[in-house]
Amino acid sequence: MPKRTEPPKYREIANALRAAIERGEYQPGQRIPGENDLIRDHGVSRNTARDALAVLRHEGITDTRRGAGNFVRQFQLIPRSANRRLSRSTWGEGRSIWSADMQGRPSAEDVDVEEIVAPERIAGILGIPAGGHVWRRSRTHLSEGRPVQLSTSYLPAELVVGSPITQPDTGPGGVYARLLDLGHPPARFREEVRARMPIGDEAKVLKLAAGVPVVHIVRTAFEEDGRPLEVNEMVLDGNSYLLQYDIDA
Amino acid sequence: MPKRTEPPKYREIANALRAAIERGEYQPGQRIPGENDLIRDHGVSRNTARDALAVLRHEGITDTRRGAGNFVRQFQLIPRSANRRLSRSTWGEGRSIWSADMQGRPSAEDVDVEEIVAPERIAGILGIPAGGHVWRRSRTHLSEGRPVQLSTSYLPAELVVGSPITQPDTGPGGVYARLLDLGHPPARFREEVRARMPIGDEAKVLKLAAGVPVVHIVRTAFEEDGRPLEVNEMVLDGNSYLLQYDIDA
DNA sequence: GAGTGGTCTAGACCACTCC
DNA sequence: GAGTGGTCTAGACCACTCT
Numbered sequence: 252m253p254k255r256t257e258p259p260k261y262r263e264i265a266n267a268l269r270a271a272i273e274r275g276e277y278q279p280g281q282r283i284p285g286e287n288d289l290i291r292d293h294g295v296s297r298n299t300a301r302d303a304l305a306v307l308r309h310e311g312i313t314d315t316r317r318g319a320g321n322f323v324r325q326f327q328l329i330p331r332s333a334n335r336r337l338s339r340s341t342w343g344e345g346r347s348i349w350s351a352d353m354q355g356r357p358s359a360e361d362v363d364v365e366e367i368v369a370p371e372r373i374a375g376i377l378g379i380p381a382g383g384h385v386w387r388r389s390r391t392h393l394s395e396g397r398p399v400q401l402s403t404s405y406l407p408a409e410l411v412v413g414s415p416i417t418q419p420d421t422g423p424g425g426v427y428a429r430l431l432d433l434g435h436p437p438a439r440f441r442e443e444v445r446a447r448m449p450i451g452d453e454a455k456v457l458k459l460a461a462g463v464p465v466v467h468i469v470r471t472a473f474e475e476d477g478r479p480l481e482v483n484e485m486v487l488d489g490n491s492y493l494l495q496y497d498i499d500a
Numbered sequence: 501m502p503k504r505t506e507p508p509k510y511r512e513i514a515n516a517l518r519a520a521i522e523r524g525e526y527q528p529g530q531r532i533p534g535e536n537d538l539i540r541d542h543g544v545s546r547n548t549a550r551d552a553l554a555v556l557r558h559e560g561i562t563d564t565r566r567g568a569g570n571f572v573r574q575f576q577l578i579p580r581s582a583n584r585r586l587s588r589s590t591w592g593e594g595r596s597i598w599s600a601d602m603q604g605r606p607s608a609e610d611v612d613v614e615e616i617v618a619p620e621r622i623a624g625i626l627g628i629p630a631g632g633h634v635w636r637r638s639r640t641h642l643s644e645g646r647p648v649q650l651s652t653s654y655l656p657a658e659l660v661v662g663s664p665i666t667q668p669d670t671g672p673g674g675v676y677a678r679l680l681d682l683g684h685p686p687a688r689f690r691e692e693v694r695a696r697m698p699i700g701d702e703a704k705v706l707k708l709a710a711g712v713p714v715v716h717i718v719r720t721a722f723e724e725d726g727r728p729l730e731v732n733e734m735v736l737d738g739n740s741y742l743l744q745y746d747i748d749a
Numbered sequence: 750g751a752g753t754g755g756t757c758t759a760g761a762c763c764a765c766t767c768c
Numbered sequence: 769g770a771g772t773g774g775t776c777t778a779g780a781c782c783a784c785t786c787t
Contacts, residue, residue, distance in 0.1 A: 259756060269699070282768065285772065296758045298547075301773085309558060309710070311697045317773045318766035328694075339749045427749075440747040445577070446695035446713045446738030448560040461558075464695045464713030464738065489695030489713065496745045498689040500588045500676075508775060531787055534753065545777045550754085566754045567785035753785070759778095766772070 261302035279325035311462035332495040337440050342427040362419045363389040373405045377479050384408035399491050404483040437472040464489040510551035528574035560711035581744040586689050591676040611668045612638040622654045626728050633657035653732040686721040713738040
């Protein structure tokens with residue numbers, strides 16, 4: 252049966268479905284033909300039909316719901332302007348940098364604050380000797396009740412000891428406003444961005460469908476003199492965020 | 501045979517393999533047990549063994565080579581500093597912004613330059629009336645012979661007509677240096693970054709293994725007065741790039 | 750040539766939703 | 769209950785690498 256000059260059957264079926272979706276024949280949220288439809292219409296076995304649908308699922312184009320079918324996925328992007336959220340006028344005035352994105356719908360869950368020995372990677376960035384302590388602040392950010400971001404922030408213990416930064420609620424303006432109170436206002440930030448597939452339980456925690464990558468951001472806050480103040484590791488739902496950066500020539 | 505309180509067999513096998521890789525039992529580049537090994541060791545059918553290996557492949561943890569086996573993937577990141585590459589001192593001095601990343605190993609392939617009617621999306625960003633013309637410059641960037649980035653740049657036709665920008669070779673410093681020559685030096689850039697799975701032939705063109713997301717960047721160059729000069733759409737191998745952005749508070 | 754993964758078929762039972 | 773996708777088995781032939 253195979254005629255191996257063309258793409259395999261399951262790819263041809265996937266291509267046809269993808270083209271139909273791109274033509275608008277199936278709108279976001281709508282159901283596309285299921286396994287049984289493909290078996291009948293293309294005369295293939297069930298596994299081949301399943302393979303075709305898996306291609307679209309792994310491309311992040313469709314969502315598969317057991318007992319229901321395969322549906323065209325719908326996106327709504329959350330814009331995230333790094334420059335606006337990190338400008339002093341945002342956190343200096345008592346707004347959280349998170350609220351800068353969410354238009355006043357800030358929400359965090361499972362805030363967890365703890366003093367720990369600095370992980371090697373973090374110690375290296377912060378310039379802390381091996382075995383030095385940091386405060387770790389972990390949180391899950393929600394958008395419309397949905398978890399969309401995991402965030403873990405590390406600050407040198409000797410810098411923040413006794414400050415509200417060691418409490419779950421840091422008060423208006425968040426960590427950066429408190430660093431200002433402590434006489435160490437952040438002057439510059441660096442964000443390092445990677446895309447990868449979710450690992451371990453990230454897909455479950457962020458409720459990511461198959462075929463959705465995550466964006467992994469490591470942000471370092473620097474004082475005017477170049478001293479690193481904070482490292483923040485974030486894992487975002489890669490399909491939900493549009494990261495915006497402004498750069499001067 | 502199914503005992504559906506635990507994870508399915510293929511997931512348990514995948515979890516065991518992943519754990520072994522994380523423990524270092526299989527080093528990057530090394531081969532992990534193949535289909536026949538899993539069939540024998542776990543007493544499952546071939547499809548189930550394949551399903552297990554597919555999980556790791558789609559997580560981007562392994563690479564599958566036909567006729568050879570499944571291998572732990574190895575990464576080497578290409579740092580890409582947006583601020584450095586876009587600073588006037590880079591392109592103003594005749595270096596390509598691409599070379600800013602590659603430490604003097606610039607290379608592009610399949611440069612394609614053409615005047616076209618502006619796609620609606622591009623016209624909107626550039627502030628061009630419907631039906632207006634742009635020059636489109638498409639290229640494939642290589643790193644060590646491997647394609648790692650697709651780039652398509654759009655410039656208003658009335659701005660660049662007659663300039664080297666309409667030629668495949670723009671000369672030293674590239675498009676931005678030529679815009680400077682034309683009296684329209686870029687003053688600011690905005691990059692919008694998304695992560696997604698490759699679609700259509702992107703995986704094939706970039707030679708991406710399964711489970712590798714792409715980073716999709718839309719960069720707009722603005723003149724001092726805020727006029728948009730250029731839109732550049734880029735698709736990068738998400739596993740190979742580390743995007744770096746510097747932000748002032 | 751032996752061994753590997755790629756594609757494909759034809760069946761089975763199960764878990765879930767309600768098209 | 770009918771229909772959906774999830775898991776699983778047991779075969780087959782093909783394309784590719786050389787583990």
